[in-house]
Amino acid sequence: MANQRKNDARKAIIDTASRLFYKQGYVNTGINQIIEESGVVKSTLYTAFRTKEDILMEYLISSGAATDLALLNASKSGKDPKAQVLAIFDFLIDMVQGDEYYGCNFLNLISEISTDAERIVKQIQKQKNGVRNLFKNILEPIDKEDLADEIYILFEGALIANKVHHQKWPVEKAKKIAAQILS
Structure with a gap:
């Protein structure tokens, strides 16, 4: 009890x-x-x-796992690797339009904390590297894993531009560029 x-x-x-x-x-x-x-x-x-930082670490770990799972599940709706990558961008388009969306929680936090908060920075990097690896794993079967970082940069850039403009067009444009890169 x-x-x-x-x-x-x-x-x-x-x-x-x-x-x-x-x-x-x-x-x-x-x-x-x-x-x-x-x-x-x-x-x-x-x-x-x-400490408050210990609470933050728990938040980062749990939200990182939830984000990774959501992105993986989103990718599974695509029938081939290109469609899987584009499905992740479709997921972002839906997400950024939500009433309770305040930006990427990891990017929000990295802009708030000091660079010497090593364990926080490392946890955020771990989550972001997970996204990079997801793109790499998706693209490996078609020998395009070398494009994973480019797709990742589009993904992150779309999130940042959305935070600035509060509109879905940055994610839509990033999706369009990703489709062109993967053609």
Whole structure:
């Protein structure tokens, strides 16, 4: 019973912090706000996590896994490697139009944190390298894995341009360029 309460409290902290980090940013989210909105007491939070950065790491790990799975699943709707890559861009087009989309959470965070926050930077790089590897793995069967980084740069650039313009056209243009590259 005590373990279940600990797990429930930990989940409430992570869920609350994840929502707040994504919506308002890491720097703008305070421990007291996480405590208040999660409904846990301060001692429970500090029993589960030593620091705010520890909460952030858990957020990055869990959201990274969810993002990787979503991109992989999106790719599976394509019948061949080119269609699989383009399906990922279609997924992005749908995602950036969502009411609760505030930009790529990893790119948002990397712009907020100090470059000397090594474990955070490494976790973000790990997730982004996972996206690069996804493109590489998709393109390997057609001997075009050398184009994976170009496709990845289009993917990231589309996310950044969308953040600036708040419109879907950057992702649509990146998809069009990816299709041309893969022809």
